[in-house]
Amino acid sequence: MKRLKKIMATALAVATLVPSFVFAEGKDYGSAKNVIVMIPDGMSVEALTTARWMTAEKKFVMDDMATGLVRTNNANTPIADSAPAGTAMATGVKSESPFVGVYPTKGGMPGAEDFDEKKAKMPLANVLEGAERTGRSTGIVSTSNIQHATPADFSAHNPDRNNYQDLGEQQVYQNMEVVLGAGSKHLSKEVRDDKEDLIGEIKNLGYDYVTTPDAMKASKADKIWGLFAEESFAYHIDRDASKEPSLAEMTQKAIDVLSKNDKGFFLMVEGSEVDWAAHSNDPVALVNDIKAFDDAVKVAKDFADSNEDTVIVIASDHGTGGITFGHRNITKGYDKAKLETFTHIIADAKISTTKAAELVNEDKSNIAQVMNENFKIADLTEEEMNFIKNEKDTASAIGRVVSTRSNIAWTTGGHVGGDVGLYCYATAKDGKRLSGTVYNNQIGKYVADLLDVDLNALTEELYNPIRLGFEAKEAKVEFKVVGKNNYEAVVTKGEDKVVFPIAKNYAIKNGEKVELKGLTVYTGKSVYVSKDAFELVK
Numbered sequence: 001m002k003r004l005k006k007i008m009a010t011a012l013a014v015a016t017l018v019p020s021f022v023f024a025e026g027k028d029y030g031s032a033k034n035v036i037v038m039i040p041d042g043m044s045v046e047a048l049t050t051a052r053w054m055t056a057e058k059k060f061v062m063d064d065m066a067t068g069l070v071r072t073n074n075a076n077t078p079i080a081d082s083a084p085a086g087t088a089m090a091t092g093v094k095s096e097s098p099f100v101g102v103y104p105t106k107g108g109m110p111g112a113e114d115f116d117e118k119k120a121k122m123p124l125a126n127v128l129e130g131a132e133r134t135g136r137s138t139g140i141v142s143t144s145n146i147q148h149a150t151p152a153d154f155s156a157h158n159p160d161r162n163n164y165q166d167l168g169e170q171q172v173y174q175n176m177e178v179v180l181g182a183g184s185k186h187l188s189k190e191v192r193d194d195k196e197d198l199i200g201e202i203k204n205l206g207y208d209y210v211t212t213p214d215a216m217k218a219s220k221a222d223k224i225w226g227l228f229a230e231e232s233f234a235y236h237i238d239r240d241a242s243k244e245p246s247l248a249e250m251t252q253k254a255i256d257v258l259s260k261n262d263k264g265f266f267l268m269v270e271g272s273e274v275d276w277a278a279h280s281n282d283p284v285a286l287v288n289d290i291k292a293f294d295d296a297v298k299v300a301k302d303f304a305d306s307n308e309d310t311v312i313v314i315a316s317d318h319g320t321g322g323i324t325f326g327h328r329n330i331t332k333g334y335d336k337a338k339l340e341t342f343t344h345i346i347a348d349a350k351i352s353t354t355k356a357a358e359l360v361n362e363d364k365s366n367i368a369q370v371m372n373e374n375f376k377i378a379d380l381t382e383e384e385m386n387f388i389k390n391e392k393d394t395a396s397a398i399g400r401v402v403s404t405r406s407n408i409a410w411t412t413g414g415h416v417g418g419d420v421g422l423y424c425y426a427t428a429k430d431g432k433r434l435s436g437t438v439y440n441n442q443i444g445k446y447v448a449d450l451l452d453v454d455l456n457a458l459t460e461e462l463y464n465p466i467r468l469g470f471e472a473k474e475a476k477v478e479f480k481v482v483g484k485n486n487y488e489a490v491v492t493k494g495e496d497k498v499v500f501p502i503a504k505n506y507a508i509k510n511g512e513k514v515e516l517k518g519l520t521v522y523t524g525k526s527v528y529v530s531k532d533a534f535e536l537v538k
Helices: 002-015 045-053 061-065 082-091 127-132 149-153 164-172 198-204 213-218 247-258 273-279 283-306 339-343 353-359 367-375 382-390 394-405 440-450 455-462 466-471 531-536
Strands: 034-039 066-071 137-145 178-182 208-210 224-227 265-270 310-315 420-426 436-439 476-483 486-493 496-501 506-509 512-515 527-529
Touching (some): 198 208, 247 283, 283 310, 283 394, 367 382, 436 440, 455 531, 466 486, 466 531
Antiparallel strands (some): 066 420
């Protein structure tokens, strides 16, 4: 398989229409039938430590998988955002904010490829696209909207992570077998600018489209698309289990469906709201979503233990919040502080501090009641009361009061630049674990190597500038705005007219639909198509 991969890379490079990518020589990590990438978004090492102390066992499943650290910097800046960090993990190339699955416009930071201006904003093939083309089944699971940065990094391409409509449309046409999460709003014809009914299209493409946990569990389909909220899930501690499945339940369902394929599968699982809890400085939501993520890790590990030829790799895309297990109020006496002084409020909390803020009435007269009923804080001080009343962000204010009382501190409401943990587990006979201190883009290269996928060659196969390719054939290329956030490229030569709808995996030649090997992607600068598209014009 390795030899075949090299032959394919050589053959494609000869005829390529785009600049050639050359990755630095890396290790041969062998091969694996099944690869599961799991991302606890925003989880720093200190956040994991904090959450671990809140468990009865004082231990997580992922603890025994630890193999190293990950350096998370962007191509051009030291502190990462989810979009470029996930892009690095999915494509093997460091990028910049707010890019999803596309080459950066700047470089220079450690671990980044030598920057080539000619490739700026060019789509980059990812490991999910590679796995699908090896005959494996593929899927994404997320507790955010599936169009959010991290799941989109593994399934779409756009220089703007907030263009959910375009990212979501690409996902519909990526031929994944499993999609589970939230985000139905961005596929709804009532909301979409182009008025396309993408939920109807999902059903037309043969998916079992489900919207409840019971329907998900009952599904026997080989292809399933489950969206359980318009935007995103509630935090795990606040979740209504009748409406939203847990991350572990979705992971189990995804594996059940994907593992039907004898050729194997690739699955990306994101615990999205670890990050959101940390942004909100909500310690209760944070520790519970990390626990929920570890439950999903157990599902994956149980599968790997009973199914040889599986590799699990776990890493956060970055840390968030700058949480510390320790606080200025124990600058003296930190080594005398008993464990329960850190844990007794957070571990026994009934709801997240974010949910608690929703219970505070408009004049904030019931703060004491909310804090007592949900966190057993019956002795709220006047200073704490005034702090919660006067802060604009009530959720963050309550979170910081609970944190301070628990000897836990936060440095920011944003991301931080520290290294994050690397975890790897392998039952594959020929699959070696990734270890040491690595860059996040090395994870993408590692996964590609396990899948026997050459991302360099695949980029050259899937993403070619449409104008360059067709004008070389003396065809006319026009870019047309069909409507708001709705575009197409039109190629004409002689009596032939070929329309390429943006974000879809087909063209329309002289009125007839023709399937393509890849998506048509518009990056705001150029339109890119798969190499086979050029065969539509002689």
